[in-house]
Amino acid sequence: MRGSIRFGEFLIFLGALFLFWQYAPWDIFSALDRADLIIAGGIGLLICFLLALVSRWFALDELIHIVALVIGAGLISLSHDVIHTANWSWGDFSFIDCSGGPFSQERDDTYTHALSANAANPNIQVQVLNGRVDVETANRPDYEVRIHTCVRGWDFDHLKEVLDQTYPKPELREDGFSFIQAKPSRGFGMSANVEIILPQSASYKVSIDSSNGRLLLENLSATDLNLSTMNGSITLTHVAAQSVKLHSTNGSLKGQLSAASLAATTTNGGVHLELTPTASGRYDVRTTNGGIELDLATQAIGYAVAADNTNGRIRVNLPQFTTQGQSRNHLSGQTANFAAASIQVSLTVHTTNGSIEIRPQ
Known part of the structure; x- marks a missing residue:
């Protein structure tokens, strides 16, 4: 009897883990909110343990076990998401993994476009959900945007299709460019590492917003510089600007x-x-x-x-x-x-x- 009940509880745990892993929208929570959820889950497990110690009813014991298993499944799923969307840095090395499942597809794209000679303070706008952004200047007349995109999920047969349909593309203009990464379909995770090379002869208006990745800017001149990142550092090397706003959470x-x-x-x-x-x-x-x-x-x-x-x-x-x-x-x-x-x-x-x-x- 108890063996059958334990097997049933194990199946409930596996089912809850799969549902959390596949459908729980952990990405809508900030890093601090996720930490609060993990702490709350740990408190919930402690309460279940204390209740199990004082319980004298078999049915209540099993209910407590099921609740604890569901909480544990949620914590495993949340912890996996935190780990696999984190920005791991050792010195100047940074590694970004994309969450969403065990299978992945990747692609690399390079875009170039000329800046107009009459463009005053070209506007550079970048929004990245999971990935790092590197910006540097060079002695060249045009700008170059390199994007490495990774999509991860459970459905291997559809990964290539999802990647080709949803991989982010920049909007190229003579007075600058914009790059906004959209979220892929539910059940898939995406990261995009962006490298930008700009003509060093211009002074730019720059706005970059990143999650789960570092921001690195080198030898850049700007009128306005607005940088924001979550779960990542901001590093500036010989950067000059009139007005600067820097914001980092967990970095x-x-x-x-x-x-x-x-x-x-x-x-x-x-x-x-x-x-x-x-x-x-x-x-x-x-x-x-x-x-x-x-x-x-x-x-x-x-x-x-x-x-x-x-x-x-x-x-x-x-x-x-x-x-x-x-x-x-x-x-x-x-x-x-x-x-x-x-x-x-x-x-x-x-x-x-x-x-x-x-x-x-």
Whole structure:
């Protein structure tokens, strides 16, 4: 009798696991929401265990077992989705896998298009669901977009058809381009790694939004730079822009940046930036669960600094910096040349659970 019941419960577990794996829309949840779901599932399993200890009824025992098995199946499916849509990084190496099933199909596409000589600040717009985005410049008259697409699923016979019908294609124009990755059919997962090579002679208006992948920009000049990623880092190498907005969830911000204004925020990640202000303006740098290290250019530049944190130390080592207000979790002041400097920067820095270090380059 008990053997038959256990076999039936095992079949229920397999059925629940298949349904979760195939149809559960885990991708609609953010990374933090998924973490909350995993914690809630663990609490649910603990409650089931405690109820089983005190239960005296056979029927209630079996009901508790079934509930625990269903919760466990959901947690396995969710954990698999988190792992296989994650951005794994070791140094400069990054690996993106696409979730959706054991079978996969891949393709590589390359697009080139010329920029108009009259195009003022070409507009570059990119939205990627699962994948990394690399942007660099070169001495060339046209731009090039390389896309590596991977589709994964359970139905091997239809993978090639799904890939050919849904693989993302950029909209190429003489004044820039846009690339927006659409979701594939339910039951399939897709990732797209994008590499963009732009003419170095132009200054661009850039907007990039990515999930589960890093953003890497090198030797780029822009008027407006708006970068956002979830589960990935943002790395800038010799990037110059007038207005810059950086946002990362579960990832770090790092690199070298010249800008007139800056708004940089990250959650569950640190910030390490070398900053060179190009005009008077505001720099706002904030993070949760991470430290902040800023290396600032100081030649003919004055700073007014307000730094706050919840846990951690605050150090400002700028030349001729005068502290005007200080407490355990706050420090404010300005450099002696602030009023007379040709470039005046108001710098606001805030972190929770991390230290703040501000120093000259």
